[in-house]
Amino acid sequence: MGERTVIPFGPQHPVLPEPIHLDLVLEDEVVIEAIPQIGYVHRGLEKLVEKKDFKQYTYVAERICGICSFMHGMGYCMSVESIMDVEIPERAKFLRTIWAELSRMHSHILWLGLTADAFGFDSLFMHSWRLREMILDIFEQTTGGRVIFSVCDIGGVRKDIDQETLNMIVDVMNNIEKELKGLSDVFLNDSTVKSRTVGVGVLSKQQAFDLGAIGPMTRASGNAIDMRTEGYAAYDKLKFEPIIATQGDSYARIVVRIKEIFQSIDLIKQCISIIPEGDIIVKIKGNPNGEYFTRLEQPRGEVIYYVKANGTSFLDRVRVRTPTFANIPALLETLKGCALADVPILILTIDPCISCTER
Amino acid sequence: MEQTIKKISSNDLLNETNLMKNSGYRLVAISCTNKDGIELTYSFDKDFDFINLRINMDYDAEIESINYMFPYAFLYENEIKELFGVKIVNMTLDFKDNLYRISVKTPFNMKKESE
Amino acid sequence: MHILSMTKTLFKNIIHGPYTVLYPIKKKPNYARTRGSINNDINTCIFCGICERRCPTGAIKVEKADRKWSIERMQCVQCGYCVEVCPKKCLNMNNQYTAPSSKKTRDEYVDARVSDNAKNN
Numbered sequence: 001m002g003e004r005t006v007i008p009f010g011p012q013h014p015v016l017p018e019p020i021h022l023d024l025v026l027e028d029e030v031v032i033e034a035i036p037q038i039g040y041v042h043r044g045l046e047k048l049v050e051k052k053d054f055k056q057y058t059y060v061a062e063r064i065c066g067i068c069s070f071m072h073g074m075g076y077c078m079s080v081e082s083i084m085d086v087e088i089p090e091r092a093k094f095l096r097t098i099w100a101e102l103s104r105m106h107s108h109i110l111w112l113g114l115t116a117d118a119f120g121f122d123s124l125f126m127h128s129w130r131l132r133e134m135i136l137d138i139f140e141q142t143t144g145g146r147v148i149f150s151v152c153d154i155g156g157v158r159k160d161i162d163q164e165t166l167n168m169i170v171d172v173m174n175n176i177e178k179e180l181k182g183l184s185d186v187f188l189n190d191s192t193v194k195s196r197t198v199g200v201g202v203l204s205k206q207q208a209f210d211l212g213a214i215g216p217m218t219r220a221s222g223n224a225i226d227m228r229t230e231g232y233a234a235y236d237k238l239k240f241e242p243i244i245a246t247q248g249d250s251y252a253r254i255v256v257r258i259k260e261i262f263q264s265i266d267l268i269k270q271c272i273s274i275i276p277e278g279d280i281i282v283k284i285k286g287n288p289n290g291e292y293f294t295r296l297e298q299p300r301g302e303v304i305y306y307v308k309a310n311g312t313s314f315l316d317r318v319r320v321r322t323p324t325f326a327n328i329p330a331l332l333e334t335l336k337g338c339a340l341a342d343v344p345i346l347i348l349t350i351d352p353c354i355s356c357t358e359r
Numbered sequence: 360m361e362q363t364i365k366k367i368s369s370n371d372l373l374n375e376t377n378l379m380k381n382s383g384y385r386l387v388a389i390s391c392t393n394k395d396g397i398e399l400t401y402s403f404d405k406d407f408d409f410i411n412l413r414i415n416m417d418y419d420a421e422i423e424s425i426n427y428m429f430p431y432a433f434l435y436e437n438e439i440k441e442l443f444g445v446k447i448v449n450m451t452l453d454f455k456d457n458l459y460r461i462s463v464k465t466p467f468n469m470k471k472e473s474e
Numbered sequence: 475m476h477i478l479s480m481t482k483t484l485f486k487n488i489i490h491g492p493y494t495v496l497y498p499i500k501k502k503p504n505y506a507r508t509r510g511s512i513n514n515d516i517n518t519c520i521f522c523g524i525c526e527r528r529c530p531t532g533a534i535k536v537e538k539a540d541r542k543w544s545i546e547r548m549q550c551v552q553c554g555y556c557v558e559v560c561p562k563k564c565l566n567m568n569n570q571y572t573a574p575s576s577k578k579t580r581d582e583y584v585d586a587r588v589s590d591n592a593k594n595n
Contacts, residue, residue: 056530
């Protein structure tokens with residue numbers, strides 16, 4: 001029986017985008033179990049509902065995370081709109097969908113860059129982030145900000161996109177598609193990438209379901225769980241199928257995310273071709289009263305918003321359950337039995353967004 | 360979107376969760392609100408059918424853990440125990456208030472004591 | 475053994491040159507909608523205080539008696555809520571960012587006009 005040592009995989013690590021602490025119990029370089037500890041970026045955002053009224057809270061909700069910031073604002077606004085029974089205009093739904101799919105693309109390309117950085121392939125990391133700059137320029141042209149947009153409001157959206165800018169977006173999408181084909185050829189076929197990801201961290205289909213994994217993590221094992229097929233915002237008018245793979249290892253998760261970027265490009269082109277004319281915002285009066293659960297599909301999985309209001313302008317409770325929170329048990333299961341050098345790659349395959357997890 | 364909220368008492372929790380698990384539902388989230396007592400909501404989902412079980416109880420009452428049926432519920436229950444101070448018994452994996460490293464005990468309960 | 479998959483990208487790189495801008499020697503021009511900083515046209519402002527109540531961070535302070543309107547530059551998150559609710563439309567969003575600095579600055583605008591001389595004489 002080998003000797004057991006405990007190594008802290010600390011909050012500071014070159015491969016982690018955000019701080020999380022894991023205590024790894026090792027036996028001769030094979031990980032036996034991992035014990036998590038979170039709380040380094042806890043800001044108490046859910047307690048701010050006592051101080052900010054429900055219209056000012058949109059800005060707080062957007063700033064929960066920097067990468068998926070638009071969808072947090074959208075989820076909060078959709079919850080309050082459902083409580084107040086407000087129907088937003090069609091054009092606003094399509095504009096929200098376009099921004100949401102662009103967010104998904106930029107988050108997946110960011111993740112591809114970080115994964116390449118995790119196994120030391122720095123030039124691939126830089127090229128992925130160069131592609132991401134094209135999307136950030138679109139955001140700045142249409143909303144005014146690169147990371148935090150402040151464009152979603154209760155009742156619709158604040159800024160409109162005219163037809164000329166929409167045509168420009170289609171041109172940029174075609175450009176990105178061409179360059180992405182070159183990059184994905186490297187990710188999927190290069191033998192260095194394959195030797196580090198094939199067969200690492202395998203989760204079977206039943207295991208992924210029993211552990212409560214969501215998002216690309218469970219779709220790479222074969223469960224087709226995708227909240228977009230439910231049909232919120234403009235998704236009921238678009239044609240798409242959830243993307244699944246069957247092997248369940250880290251390579252399958254890379255495949256699923258790359259295919260999702262191509263699917264998003266296609267969805268944006270579909271949206272732009274059928275977007276209707278009309279208003280973009282509806283004025284709301286009064287205060288909300290009631291409670292509602294909204295479920296959205298963020299780039300990392302399924303997110304739940306619970307808003308409870310009592311008739312005054314201050315809300316009772318806002319609760320956000322983010323996808324990384326639900327994927328942590330799956331992470332702890334895949335870490336059992338892997339080598340110490342694979343730990344950074346496995347942590348990155350769940351796409352950890354710790355600032356979302358801890359709010 | 361279909362969503363139903365079903366009120367149950369804290370003794371029925373284990374039976375209802377067992378029913379959900381055998382029908383193939385997955386546990387989505389456990390939420391907690393602190394206003395006029397503790398209000399817990401257990402949310403389950405299967406093919407977009409969304410069911411919530413709601414329990415209203417006092418601050419000092421005890422409630423059973425559903426950890427042995429849904430092993431990944433340990434994160435939600437530890438968070439609720441640490442931030443709100445709800446007494447959850449029979450947890451298989453108990454972090455004993457070490458999950459979040461905060462300096463104040465049960466911060467979300469402070470507004471109740473100051474009222 | 476597929477090991478030379480990046481050669482095409484490498485060639486394009488050598489010919490193209492750097493993709494980055496030599497900031498701060500050359501600056502990239504901002505777009506028209508960029509949210510940079512808030513400006514107030516003090517001559518039309520009526521000092522009603524709606525922007526102060528609605529600001530999510532509490533960066534704006536309005537003093538009606540002294541006819542002063544001030545904003546804490548490092549606290550403002552450029553969300554644009556004050557621009558939307560202003561009844562006289564005297565606030566507007568500029569597309570130039572506040573320059574980075576090492577201390578917090580409070581920019582103050584004062585309406586120092588006096589009402590017409592016929593009344594004072």
